Amino acid sequence: MxxxxxxxxxxxxxxxxxxxxxxxxxxxxxxxxxxxxxxxxxxxxxxxxxxxxxxxxxxxxxxxxxxxxxxxxxxxxxxxxxxxxxxxxxxxxxxxxxxxxxxxxxxxxxxxxxxxxxxxxxxxxxxxxxxxxxxxxxxxxxxxxxAETDGFVAANADAVRDALAELPGARVLFVSHSIPTAMDAASGPGGDNTYSAQHRRVAQAVASEVGLADDAWEMAWCSRSGAPHIPWLEPDVNDRLAELAADGVSSVVTVPYGFVNDHMEVVYDLDTEARATASGLGLGYVRAATVGxxxxxxxxxxxxxxDPQPGSVGGLATCHATCCLLGRPGAPVLPTACAAD
Structure with a gap:
């Protein structure tokens, strides 16, 4: 070709x-x-x-x-x-x-x-x-x-199926990297909470492909950092595990669908910290694979x-000059991104 x-x-x-x-x-x-x-x-x-x-x-x-x-x-x-x-x-x-x-x-x-x-x-x-x-x-x-491509969704769906085969009937927690709510609000072409909205759509798509009932899954976040007075996306996965245990849930599968592969936020935040939290609460725990x-x-x-054409992946028609603008407003940015600008 x-x-x-x-x-x-x-x-x-x-x-x-x-x-x-x-x-x-x-x-x-x-x-x-x-x-x-x-x-x-x-x-x-x-x-x-x-x-x-x-x-x-x-x-x-x-x-x-x-x-x-x-x-x-x-x-x-x-x-x-x-x-x-x-x-x-x-x-x-x-x-x-x-x-x-x-x-x-x-x-x-x-x-x-x-x-x-x-x-x-x-x-x-x-x-x-x-x-x-x-x-x-x-x-x-x-x-x-x-994130919203068929290939990404299919890979995550297979990971959920494999994890549930190890722990049938577990509550499924789709987990991604938390960000400040201000960064989420600025995300996307129009500054319209695209980050969290994409996560909701992907979680729903994976759950639908696996055949999960609406009350069998939910979203949580991990890897929060920074000053405690700055709001970040919630709930934190560890806090949610405690709430689920108090509600009588006996086992949980965490799905690191916000991550492409097993880096530190997966092997520490989920494999180490969240696993320890679940163990202390008496919860069965399996972490699904990343898409890898x-x-x-x-x-x-x-x-x-x-064929990286505008709109061909991710549901964003293009990355505009002000897309996801936060942090250093005056910083130069690559003028040709997502195939067009």
Whole structure:
């Protein structure tokens, strides 16, 4: 097939690879927020529990291997490289690598499925900053948020079925990364709570595909951080587990449908913290798989990468100049995102 790009650039959050990386990584991830090292060291313990290495690095390697294989199967053989926001290889490193190989027109995929400042627009800012820092010239086309695609829904539905096979009759909690309510309000082309609305639609679509009754599932959130007086999306998964136990629910399946793969917010917040909460409450507990390299998910990504037209994925017709605008209003943003702007 004819592929209109020279390469694929995967954008991700990044994560430490060894214990000595953890504090510098945490400083990168919280830059500009004035958080003291004392607090960062507390959060660093989450990573040190896993040997100081984030699982996101290995999982992203698996994702890129699967993408290469699927693209090759479709007749597309181009470099697939990764650039991270907070740890090496950084976005600037990835662009330099692509430029050295002669790539100029590049399709970009962020490892975030939903629309918000931190999950989409900030990656556009990262790209704009990297271009400015390196002075390199690229034609970059970013695939839009893809949570509402059939492939993403199908992969999550299979994960729910497998988890319920282990724990039949369990209450299903669809869990995603919480964000400040102000960020949610600003998400989407019109600043219309697109982030939480997408989550509701995806949870409903997965529940419908699995055949869950309306009273058999609900949504919860995890990974809240920041000042306690700032409102974030709720309920927190641990709080909800306590409420369900008090209501007589005996077992719960958590579904990390807000995450593409098993990184720290999954292996700590759900596999460690929420599991411990459930155990203390006497609840049966199973965590469903993330979409990872599920064939339906990888197949959807391959289609999105080969034909990233406006509106082709994610239900967003385009990323406008003010789409998901929050944080640094004056920050440059990639002018060509979601295929058009």
């Amino acid at each position: 004819t592929f209109p790009f020279d390469a694929v650039l995967v954008l991700s959050y990044g994560g430490p690879r060894q214990p000595e990386d953890v504090l510098p990584f945490m400083r990168n991830a919280t830059r500009g927020r004035g958080i003291p090292d004392e607090r960062l060291l507390e959060v660093s313990e989450h990573y040190l529990m896993f040997g100081g290495a984030s699982p996101i690095n290995e999982r992203n390697d698996e994702l890129m291997d699967a993408l290469r294989a699927e693209l090759s199967r479709r007749g597309v053989d181009v470099p697939v490289v990764i650039g991270n926001r907070n740890w090496d290889p950084y976005v600037t490193d990835a662009l330099a690598q692509l430029a050295a190989g002669g790539a100029r027109r590049v399709v970009v995929l962020a490892t975030s499925a939903y629309a918000s400042y931190s999950s989409c627009r900030q990656y556009r800012e990262d790209l704009a900053a990297a271009l400015a820092d390196t002075g390199l010239e690229f034609d970059l086309v970013k695939v839009g948020p893809f 390299v599920h064939p339906a998910f990888i197949g959807m990504l391959a289609v999105a990468l080969t």
